[in-house]
Amino acid sequence: MVQAQNVSKQVDSPEGPLLLLDDIDLSIVAGEAVAIVGASGSGKSTLLGLLAGLDMPTDGGVSLDGIALNTLDEDGRARLRAGRVGFVFQSFQLLPGLTALENVMLPLELAGHAAPAAAARAVLEQVGLDVRRHHYPNQLSGGEQQRVAIARAFVASPKILFADEPTGSLDQATGQRVIEMLFALNREHRTTLVLVTHDEDVAHYCHRSLRLASGRLLLPSAQALGAGA
């Protein structure tokens, strides 16, 4: 479902070139749940961005759902994501001007879905927020906002879901509930999940973990490529 070959990412900084990711090889199969763990600054989010096609590597190649991302331009990658890829972010990234329901409807509307409201309500119900569907993000608690974000991530039934520190902004109890909900939905929708976290407890929900340190994968490449799962 997701493959990375010899992926490196280098950026220019005032002190000269800075290597964020160094020669990453990995493979994630359909239906798998993989955690990318590591300390702050280890390159987790950068890797997530590359795997999701939000950014391009300096070296190496990434393919998503069997399609090599480097063969596509910005808009091509956007079209690839449409309806196929879902996201959950640490900072929720709900649009402040839209209600909970409208936020969930957004991916469907962008994809030109026929009845976005009904589908969105169904998922909102699954995350237990149907009654608050007309509330704006700033009228919801952090946990509720993240549940809306999860509903939004699943509403288009994506093949793969990228989650970037989904519990990073929540207290432990709330984070726990949100994670359980995320994995429940994941099982139900049979979605491939790539989850970035620094929380080992969260990582344990996944089939396996890939550990990053200073831009390099620490686990044996066989495990990174999925053989040890």
Place this chain on the structure above:
Amino acid sequence: MKRFVFALRLLARDWRAGEMRVLAAALVIAVASMTSVGFFTDRIRVAMQQQTGELLGADLVLLSTAAPPATWSAQAQAHNLRSVQTLSFPSVVLAGERTQLMEVKAVSSGYPLRGVLRVALSGYGAEQPTDSIPEVGTVWLDARALNALGLVVGDTLQLGALDIRVTKVLAYEPDRGGDFFSIAPRLMMNSADVPRTGLLGPGSRVSYRLLLAGRRDALQALRNKLEPSLEAGQRFLDASDARPELKSALERAQRFLGLAALVSVILAGVAVASATRRYVARHLDSSALMRCFGATQNQITLLFGLQMLVLGLVASLVGCAIGYAAQEVLARLLAGIISGKLPAPSAWPVLVGVLTGLITLAGFSLPSLLRLKSVPPQRVLRRDMGPLPSRSITLYGAALGAMAVLLVWQAGDTTLAVYVIGGVVAALLVLALSAYLLVRALGVLRGRVGVAWRYGMANIARRSSASVAQVVAFGIGIMLLLLLSLVRGDLLSAWERTLPPDAPNQFLINILPEQVQAVQQFLNERLQDGAATHPAPVLHPMVRARLTAINGREVLPVDYADDHAKRLMEREFNLSWGDTLQADNLIVAGQWWGSAGRGRPELSVEKGLAATLGLRLGDELTYRIADRELRARITSLRTVSWDSFRANFFVLTPPGVLEDYPATYITSFYLPPTTRDLLGALVRTFPNVTIIDVDAMMTRVRSIMQRVNLSVQYVFLFTLLAGLTVMYAAIQSTRDERVHESALLRTLGASRRQLLQGLAAEFMILGLLAGLLASFAATLAGYVIAKQVFHFDYAFDLQLWLVGTLGGALCIGFFGVWGTRFILHQPPLQVLREL
């Protein structure tokens, strides 16, 4: 279609969430001020056209030397036009022993269609307006005619075969100004009496006029229909044929109103640009998220573009409605000042309003808006990632382009538009550079002021690019406001000064050469008592001549395509001579002959006439004077300030060229109202001399000018509102950031008072900088406009600098604090959570 519905839905959501309101408000106010100006100036324009129409007694006149076919009136009626026919002819009138050549005018009920007649019960007595005409069996005479004939109201005179009683003194006749140099004393009668005079025999010199009034489009339609079938001696006469000095007054009036409208447009654009900046900043996340969810760049562009289009249309229409209401209020306010009712505006301003709204939105918001499509999707992971900032050339280029289109379109005057654009661009560059330097310089001061000022200055310096942008925005606003008040004040008064209150109000024509000395002496003696300060009237010789050839080639009216040129060629020119140039004349090409030119066959031609007839320096003209020919070469071109109301000539020769030809003399002088009895004595002493009393005309001209002045002032009020919107929009554009910071500061323990002082300091400094730069730019632009467009000298105005800098500091300070005041009353936690 789906995309459109989605865009609409997003728009509705944004609207509900308050995201679009500032932008929409800026646009609504922009279009409202534009269209209120548009509707109002449209009405004023129509009114002024009717004012000029007043000089015709109609909106359009169809002249004919033969009795017009009855079908003309029928056609006018079919076009829903009001029409009335008049006819005039010269005739000698008898009263006892005395005879007098009079210009007889026969009118029928409904005359005049524009303007009103004014009558008195005795010669030079108190005037009153009337909507009646002489009854059958009676005539009205003007005061000169009464004087010439030694009659009083109630006496009887003989006109042809008809004995008829004088019942009133005709004091003012609107359409008499049309060509008042040719008129003898006036006798007005009812056209029902004309047949009984027996004067309309075959050889009589009758001129018929069909006066028309009504909707412009109907008038044009009728004109288009009849014009092809007109015969020799038949032609249309409209407002543009009015006297040159009135025409130039009207043209200037349109320029002033145009300028006022332009300023609103530019201010609107600046407001829209500021509001869009904020809108885009607040939509970077949505755009990134949508990119993340798979929206292509084109989809993003289409989505936001559609939203903007719909917003633009709706806001423009709302603006039009508000503009209409606002101008209605204005018209009501002015109802007591403007005589008569203002005509209804045309629908044109609605179209102008909507187009203006859309063009403004496109030019001032599109480049910023296009940034939304290039937001990297990675922003969803790293918020610090934004799109590349728009290139300044794109931003300002589009804005300038839109501005140029609107200015040229609005002003209908490329020169004026070019100067305004030039002024604004130059100001923009100077403002940006100076603002940058000033903002940098603030850093030096920071260590020496209190905490609030330091905080304020720190804010300005830290957000240096935003501060420069704000100073520029405020600066443009203040500059335009200053420029307009400058235009309204300095330029307008300079304009009015060109029409001094003691401009000549009497013309004497038909003075015979042998009377010159006597008339001169009479005037010198009689005028000295009342008005010793005025220069003695100068008597100018006048020779009537017809232009027959240019450079030896015969010319006829038909040789000219231009109607105006045709008419000029149809009539006789008044040539005059002299060796000193009048003060209101200016040589613009060639050389004035001075005293050395005596006897040389040379001509000095008025520049406008030369342009109309295609005459160039060095051309040899042949004139036919009586039965002789005069050949002379053009050696200079002159401009003439017709506004001076002094006797002026299109064509002059040196002395010693025309003296052998039959000449009469003309003069003009100012007669104070207290010595009006001089006119009676003048008529009795020199019965053949025609006196033209232009006092009434002058009063009309001055009242028209005052009206223009007033309308500019009212238009200015709206521009002021637009200016305040710009300031508010600019404040709003950094509002989120400020609110956030203030919340943080309060969390850190800053008191409300400290916050307030900090905000006030920041905005006052911004205002001061903007005011300083604006004063400079406005002075410069005012100077250029005065010099290049209106041809006045512009005096340096210290008051402007004081108003600009202090006013800028106080206004921006007040509005800045007002725009951000609510943060002072909210708990910081709430503010932080909202962001």
